[in-house]
Structures are given as structure tokens and as C-alpha cells.
Amino acid sequence: MPDARQIKKPKKKAAVKKEHKQDQAETLSKEKQKKLKELDAYIEGVLEEAGEDFLDQFKQIEGE
């Protein structure tokens, strides 16, 4: 009996660990999605700023 309990315990732990890993992966994925959404919102803002005449604003003089 003690042997059986000993065998069962690690199995439970492994299952918990796996679940924990899955949760972590889901959280990471959610976090990444959130970041990408934020990035896309920012990019959209930059694209909207690109009027017909913006080239002149960025004009430079030749350097080295």
C-alpha cells in the first residue's frame, strides 16, 4: 500500500504541473495577443498620420 501511494503521488503532481504549464502557456499567449493588439493600434495611428505631404517633413541634408 505504501508503495502504491508513493506511485500515485508523483502522477498527481505531474498532472498538476502539466495543468500549470498549460495555464502558463495560455496566459503567455493571452499576454502576447494583448501586446500585438496594442502594437496594431499604435501602427494604425502612424498610418493615419501619413498624409500626402509628409515627405517634406522628414527631408534631410546629405551627411557623411
Place this chain on the structure above:
Amino acid sequence: MRRRIFGTECEYAPVYLQRRPGPEDNQRVDDLLGRQKQIAACLMTGTGNLDIPRAGEFLGNGGRLYVDRGGHPEYATPECTSIAALVAHEIAGDRMVRDLAAAMNAQDDCRDLHILKNNVDLYGHTYGGHENYLITAQGMADISRLVPFLVTRQIFTGAGKAQTFELDGVFGFQISQRADFFDCTYSDRTSEVRGIINIRKREITHLDQDRRLHLIIGDSNMCQYTIGLKIGTAILMLPLLEAGELDDDFELHSPADALKAVSRNLDAKIKVQHRGRCMALTALEIQSACLEKALQFYAVHPPTPEEAQWLVIWEQILTGLGGLKICQPEMVLERDPFDLKRKIDWILKLWLLDRSRSKGAAERQLKRLDLKYHDLDSASGLYEHCFALDLVDRVIPDGSIESARCDPPQDTRAHLRGLVVQQALQSNLDVEVENWERIRIRARVSEPGAQHSFNRFKREVNSLGIDLKDPFQSEDPRMMENLQQFIERWGCPNAG
């Protein structure tokens, strides 16, 4: 030579964007050069308000901040001996210039000054991101053997460029910002006719024994890893060159053409002469051959821990590039299995452009996105946004960058230069930094005619010349003693 000093220079692009209607609305700037020079000069005067020690053109961290050709504010790092220190000091310079612009914006109701760290505007005007390495005279004599490495390294050092190509008027993406501006292999000029190897002789030598290798071919980089790779791989290759371990194995038929071809197509075949045979190789194949030679060399000559670290990174990046798939001719990033967009500028930029293209962005919008990638402003820069969102990898902690704003590297003459600049400024003394090798401090004239620096009897008394001939000399007790005596005699505490 295994101990080496190196540094980078960056010419920034100042850009005014209108916040609300003001005097410059709808007006063309007729005197662009005049305006750019004025902006750069204003930036320089703001250092005092931001507690950035600066004397003449030199800074308390041993670096240099000045106005360069074309009215570009330019920052040169102090002399470094480690890749980590170089990355920290280059980014510290970026942040100083960014903060100086923010301080100017606080005084202006109508416009925002933005500083771009890139190398080309949309009219085809270029400005540089230069590198300097101390190398042996023998290394300089054999420098042609480094050309294949320099031409092909853009596959991991390029900053990316979304532009309309001059030749056919077609919009496209290039790996490198600077590739189109190089016409030959060697040139002593830094404008008009640029060479892959700049052969202008410079004063920065190690007691006249060594030479300064000045490279103007590289792009200015935003990603910490890309900066580290650009410098790190060169640092790994130079000992091979100096030891005569680089032979003429790969002689490029036309280096300048190869530079442009690779920039347009990662898989472009470059014509090379290999042991008497004509072959066509990709940039990745040539880089892999360079890495192979480096691995053989360092198996016999044990690398420093930092060299070993960058050897591994170089290998990982080349493996990652091998798995990269880019759809030609549109240059669409199809596969990036090693997530190189977290490390390499041009891949990150291409990924960002692809994301925008898929949402229907027009050509002109993509061009704007390209420029905004290089904006140093943490609120409006595209790279900075990715950095804040943790979408890019870091080489060094933020604390090292903050320290590098004021602290010079401890193991080169930059340490002495920085100390002199900081101590003299604290004591209300003028500092004239004549060049990277010589500093003069001078007492301030309180009354007209008194202790005038041009008084032939007193000028030797109220000024002190300091030579920094040896780039590796970071301590000089005798010089420091002279400095302390001078400060005690002529200095007075800075009232702030």
C-alpha cells in the same frame, strides 16, 4: 592584437512635426541646412539643463556630441574595450539626444522635435553610422581580405529600408539602408564617392604603432542585438585578419555591386573567385565560411568569455537566417522559425511592414512607418514601442545604459578624459578638448585683462595641457596630481 579599443559614431536626423497650427504651417523650409544647424546647436546648449557634463564637444562619459556635416547632431561613443560597454554607450547617446529634444519640445507650443536614428530620408539623402576599430598596421595592410565579410554581414546588421528604388521607380524593401550609397571598395572620402573601406588616415593610433580602421558602410541600428552583432562579429574577425589567417579565399568580383544585390535579395548569388575558380555564393554561405574560420581560430586561441558568447550568438543567428523564408520579389516574411525579429532590425521592420500591408496600408503609409521605426521618442517611435512591449530581446540591463550617460569606460583613456571633463566643470574651469588625444583646461577670466589666456607670460600658468596618447591608459597618477593642483590654484566650486 587581442586587446582593442573601438567605438561608433551616429549622425541623427532631426525632424519637426507640427503639433498644432503655428508659424511654419504650410510653409516650405527654404533654408533647410540653416534650420538643421540651428536645431542641432539648440540641442547642444541643452546639456547643462539635463546634467549631462559637456565641455566643448566632449562629454563626461568620454564620448563626443557635436554638429556634423549637413546639420546632423552626432554622438560618438567613448573608446570601449567590450561589446557590452559599446552597446550601453551607444544607446546612452541615443537617450541623451532624445532627452535633449524632449527638453526643447517643452519650450515649444506648436511643434515637436523628433530625432531619428536612421541613414536615409525619402529623397535619397544619406547620413552615416560609422565604426572605428584599432587594428595593427599588418591588419590594415591586408584589409582587402575583410571585404567579403563586410559586404555580406548586412544580413544580420541591416536596418531595413522601405523605399522606391531609383532605377525602376518600383516600391520595395531592402535589407540595408546604406548599401546603395557605396560606389567602390576603397575611398578616402565620406561623402559623394564612398568606399566599403575608408582609407583616410586618422590620428587615433596606439603610440604610432597601430591604425584606425574607419568603416562607414554600416547602418545605424536600433536593436541591441543588431548593434552587438555588428561590432561583435567584427571584433571576432579582426584577430584572424591580423594573424594572417584570412587568405584570399573569397575574392568578390564587384564588392559594391554585391553589396546592392544582397540588400535587395537575401538569396542573391554573388560572383566570387574561390581558389582560382569562379563561383556564385549567397551572403549566408560566405558568412558561414567566415564563422567556420573564426571557430577554427578560436579553437587554438582561446576566446575571452565575451568573445565566446558572441561566437555562439553569431552561429545561432546564421542558423536562424538559414531557416528564414522570404517571398520574392515582394519581400514578404513567410517564415522566421528562430524568431529573429526579436534581434535583427531589418527582420523586425519587415515583420511590422507585413502586418501593416496585410491590413491594406498604402505605399506612402509604409514609408512613414519605416521612418517612425527609427524615432527615438519613447512615446512615438515604432522600435521604442516594440521595446516597451517586450517584443525585442535585450543584450544589457537598463541600468548599464543609465550609467553610461555619465560614466566613462574604466579601462581606456576615455576614463581620464571623462574625469578631467567632470572635475574641471565642477570647479568652474573651461575645458578645450582639441581632439581625442589632447585636452586643455583653462582658468576662466574674471576681470578684463586679468590672467588672459593669450598673455604670453601667464598663459602657461593659467592653462594645463593633458595628453592622452595611449588609448589603453586609464590611470595616470601624475596627471591627476597636476590636475588637482591646477584646480586648487585656479578653480572654484560650481555654484550650479
